[in-house]
Amino acid sequence: xxxxxxxxxxxxxxxxxxxxxxxxxxxxxxxxxxxxxxxxxxxxxxxxxxxxxxxxxxxxxxxxxxxxxxxxxxxxxxxxxxxxxxxxxxxxxxxxxxxxxxxxxxxxxxxxxxxxxxxxxxxxxxxxxxxxxxxxxxxxxxxxxxxxxxxxxxxxxxxxxxxxxxxxxxxxxxxxxxxxxxxxxxxxxxxxxxxxxxxxxxxxxxxxxxxxxxxxxxxxxxxxxxxxxxxxxxxxxxxxxxxxxxxxxxxxxxxxxxxxxxxxxxxxxxxxxxxxxxxxxxxxxxxxxxxxxxxxxxxxxxxxxxxxxxxxxxxxxxxxxxxxxxxxxxxxxxxxxxxxxxxxxxxxxxxxxxxxxxxxxxxxxxxxxxxxxxxxxxxxxxxxxxxxxxxxxxxxxxxxxxxxxxxxxxxxxxxxxxxxxxxxxxxxxxxxxxxxxxxxxxxxxxxxxxxxxxxxxxxxxxxxxxxxxxxxxxxxxxxxxxxxxxxxxxxxxxxxxxxxxxxxxxxxxxxxxxxxxxxxxxxxxxxxxxxxxxxxxxxxxxxxxxxxxxxxxxxxxxxxxxxxxxxxxxxxxxxxxxxxxxxxxxxxxxxxxxxxxxxxxxxxxxxxxxxxxxxxxxxxxxxxxxxxxxxxxxxxxxxxxxxxxxxxxxxxxxxxxxxxxxxxxxxxxxxxxxxxxxxxxxxxxxxxxxxxxxxxxxxxxxxxxxxxxxxxxxxxxxxxxxxxxxxxxxxxxxxxxxxxxxxxxxxxxxxxxxxxxxxxxxxxxxxxxxxxxxxxxxxxxxxxxxxxxxxxxxxxxxxxxxxxxxxxxxxxxxxxxxxxx
Numbered sequence: 001x002x003x004x005x006x007x008x009x010x011x012x013x014x015x016x017x018x019x020x021x022x023x024x025x026x027x028x029x030x031x032x033x034x035x036x037x038x039x040x041x042x043x044x045x046x047x048x049x050x051x052x053x054x055x056x057x058x059x060x061x062x063x064x065x066x067x068x069x070x071x072x073x074x075x076x077x078x079x080x081x082x083x084x085x086x087x088x089x090x091x092x093x094x095x096x097x098x099x100x101x102x103x104x105x106x107x108x109x110x111x112x113x114x115x116x117x118x119x120x121x122x123x124x125x126x127x128x129x130x131x132x133x134x135x136x137x138x139x140x141x142x143x144x145x146x147x148x149x150x151x152x153x154x155x156x157x158x159x160x161x162x163x164x165x166x167x168x169x170x171x172x173x174x175x176x177x178x179x180x181x182x183x184x185x186x187x188x189x190x191x192x193x194x195x196x197x198x199x200x201x202x203x204x205x206x207x208x209x210x211x212x213x214x215x216x217x218x219x220x221x222x223x224x225x226x227x228x229x230x231x232x233x234x235x236x237x238x239x240x241x242x243x244x245x246x247x248x249x250x251x252x253x254x255x256x257x258x259x260x261x262x263x264x265x266x267x268x269x270x271x272x273x274x275x276x277x278x279x280x281x282x283x284x285x286x287x288x289x290x291x292x293x294x295x296x297x298x299x300x301x302x303x304x305x306x307x308x309x310x311x312x313x314x315x316x317x318x319x320x321x322x323x324x325x326x327x328x329x330x331x332x333x334x335x336x337x338x339x340x341x342x343x344x345x346x347x348x349x350x351x352x353x354x355x356x357x358x359x360x361x362x363x364x365x366x367x368x369x370x371x372x373x374x375x376x377x378x379x380x381x382x383x384x385x386x387x388x389x390x391x392x393x394x395x396x397x398x399x400x401x402x403x404x405x406x407x408x409x410x411x412x413x414x415x416x417x418x419x420x421x422x423x424x425x426x427x428x429x430x431x432x433x434x435x436x437x438x439x440x441x442x443x444x445x446x447x448x449x450x451x452x453x454x455x456x457x458x459x460x461x462x463x464x465x466x467x468x469x470x471x472x473x474x475x476x477x478x479x480x481x482x483x484x485x486x487x488x489x490x491x492x493x494x495x496x497x498x499x500x501x502x503x504x505x506x507x508x509x510x511x512x513x514x515x516x517x518x519x520x521x522x523x524x525x526x527x528x529x530x531x532x533x534x535x536x537x538x539x540x541x542x543x544x545x546x547x548x549x550x551x552x553x554x555x556x557x558x559x560x561x562x563x564x565x566x567x568x569x570x571x572x573x574x575x576x577x578x579x580x581x582x583x584x585x586x587x588x589x590x591x592x593x594x595x596x597x598x599x600x601x602x603x604x605x606x607x608x609x610x611x612x613x614x615x616x617x618x619x620x621x622x623x624x625x626x627x628x629x630x631x632x633x634x635x636x637x638x639x640x641x642x643x644x645x646x647x648x649x650x651x652x653x654x655x656x657x658x659x660x661x662x663x664x665x666x667x668x669x670x671x672x673x674x675x676x677x678x679x680x681x682x683x684x685x686x687x688x689x690x691x692x693x694x695x696x697x698x699x700x701x702x703x704x705x706x707x708x709x710x711x712x713x714x715x716x717x718x719x720x721x722x723x724x725x726x727x728x729x730x731x732x733x734x735x736x737x738x739x740x741x742x743x744x745x746x747x748x749x750x751x752x753x754x755x756x757x758x759x760x761x762x763x764x765x766x767x768x769x770x771x772x773x774x775x776x777x778x779x780x781x782x783x784x785x786x787x788x789x790x791x792x793x794x795x796x797x798x799x800x801x802x803x804x805x806x807x808x809x810x811x812x813x814x815x816x817x818x819x820x821x
Contacts, residue, residue: 426513
């Protein structure tokens with residue numbers, strides 16, 4: 001197994017357990033540590049239904065099952081001297097410790113990073129909190145909803161005439177936990193180079209910010225404000241819609257334009273014309289340049305709306321299956337909006353044997369889980385055990401961990417005085433485009449890897465055509481998205497249709513440790529750049545292919561974008577209001593989840609190769625990886641037969657739990673009470689102590705049952721007040737609250753400034769521009785972001801001369817052959 005030598009102590013609750021599970025799936029020996037009464041995650045639903053109406057037991061939480069698979073479990077009371085002494089003994093044999101306590105809690109117990117690193121200097125300690133370990137908001141009361149609000153992501157999701165809305169399965173701490181797994185692996189790589197462990201500080205606010213699709217940069221790039229639209233996007237006067245009704249549900253139609261997507265739209269219009277839904281003039285519009293025509297006024301917005309209306313009439317005439325099957329045949333960007341029941345019936349997922357059975361004690365039949373997030377050719381992920389029962393492995397772990405193992409012993413590298421970037425010397429050849437692949441690879445460049453990003457100036461990367469644009473002016477060198485997701489990389493432009501360009505690519509593959517590509521299946525094979533070809537020139541190569549559905553299966557060839565991935569993976573159905581069509585999470589949502597799994601897979605494969613000398617091929621389907629952020633809802637179906645759907649901002653575990661209007665245009669505040677004490681404090685802070693005695697609100701179940709009435713009362717209180725006043729009054733009282741941040745709010749946020757989240761870099765054509773920093777902080781080897789995504793061919797000469805050692809004559813021949821663009 002990839003991470004077999006490593007021991008991990010997981011002290012997290014529901015705010016971080018996916019971190020330990022990712023490491024466990026990759027083969028690490030992970031032990032989850034609970035208090036004697038059990039982790040608070042065991043009290044998070046959904047719960048296994050016993051059929052007799054009994055209250056759920058300590059072993060019945062499907063949330064617990066979802067994120068503690070492949071771990072063993074022990075109980076330990078940190079509030080006692082004996083418990084603290086036991087933890088210190090375990091830490092002597094531990095490589096990684098993960099925790100999600102409030103900042104300062106472990107320090108007060110003598111168990112903070114300084115204390116534990118004195119016990120084991122090679123310890124990597126990972127802390128997951130809403131805002132980070134220090135800074136002006138480190139001590140703020142927070143929940144998943146308020147952390148999401150702070151990230152700007154929440155503002156972009158939902159109907160424009162209603163409050164911003166969440167996904168039914170809370171997402172902010174899943175982003176943070178997956179981010180933490182990447183941080184742990186980067187820190188382990190740094191330990192091998194520098195000899196010592198370090199502290200990894202993960203903020204849920206910045207982790208979830210990835211899901212803004214770089215629109216958080218709007219204010220810094222001078223772009224106009226993006227307004228949320230259910231199932232689409234609205235930028236200025238342009239309203240684009242992706243979710244359409246059909247006979248038996250909904251479908252996602254990627255109705256976009258430009259050189260990459262325009263041809264798909266043209267083929268859709270051809271089909272609609274064949275069936276009489278549009279005329280020839282509509283079919284023959286300039287779909288490649290349609291955005292420019294709209295922005296310039298040459299095409300009236302009424303024409304865009306007419307086309308959208310025609311698409312709706314067309315989709316209403318067919319079922320999800322009819323639309324999808326014909327889309328596959330015609331190569332169109334149409335996919336069904338799947339429910340959890342649909343997922344289990346997916347022809348593609350079943351062909352790839354994705355659903356994985358796990359046996360649980362006391363159940364007659366195994367439970368089907370989402371399968372491995374990636375397929376590794378040499379070291380496949382195995383599901384070895386279900387989530388542990390309370391205290392199941394206490395004696396076993398104490399015996400086994402009494403003796404330190406080789407991974408935690410000091411190494412010769414520990415004597416080095418110079419602290420080097422964790423991934424210095426790692427060489428990456430990056431054939432990815434748009435968002436998911438470039439983001440996944442950027443983790444490596446942030447921490448010292450040399451990344452050569454290959455693109456074409458003729459077939460422009462779609463990321464270069466997506467907002468935010470500098471000063472609101474479109475252009476392939478003006479995209480903040482492209483600059484952000486490719487920051488720190490070297491750029492070379494190759495025309496891979498030319499044999500001379502393919503020869504350059506082969507030479508770069510021989511140089512590289514890692515090759516990553518995100519084209520549709522068969523593209524690399526057509527160029528002679530598939531894994532079997534590349535390993536002939538580099539037998540130790542690690543290669544990853546990442547596309548929407550993976551490299552195999554009947555739908556592998558589906559050309560897809562993240563908006564489609566969100567629909568196929570089940571996210572779209574779970575975001576929005578129960579009385580309306582699905583809103584879906586903002587934009588290409590799976591493109592913001594899958595990169596964390598991409599980075600974790602690559603880092604684990606690099607660690608395995610360092611120890612064994614063996615490279616391998618990794619097939620990562622973006623939809624399959626992202627589905628792990630919905631595992632509780634999927635288990636609710638596979639265990640209970642219950643199909644979850646969108647629920648607005650309702651939570652069965654916290655009440656009140658909502659997004660409420662404030663003074664100003666589209667200004668909102670997120671408020672959530674996770675405890676009775678917080679509810680009591682909210683009533684007092686809002687000067688409504690009588691709410692505490694109202695029979696409708698006496699208990700959490702009562703407040704949840706009457707959440708609409710409670711939401712109306714709170715909204716009446718918040719509506720006339722500015723967000724600053726609401727935040728100040730409620731935070732002083734210890735109530736989780738945060739404004740639903742705009743891009744401008746984020747640039748003014750003192751917490752983000754404290755963490756240095758926005759980094760100003762010099763763009764060759766645009767001058768100084770902001771991009772985002774790493775989403776976690778390392779105490780010894782912080783990220784470095786030296787420049788934005790490269791301009792076309794910016795580093796051609798550097799790559800050809802310094803990396804490949806080509807002569808002037810060889811470079812001239814490449815230029816004259818057309819290999820360089």
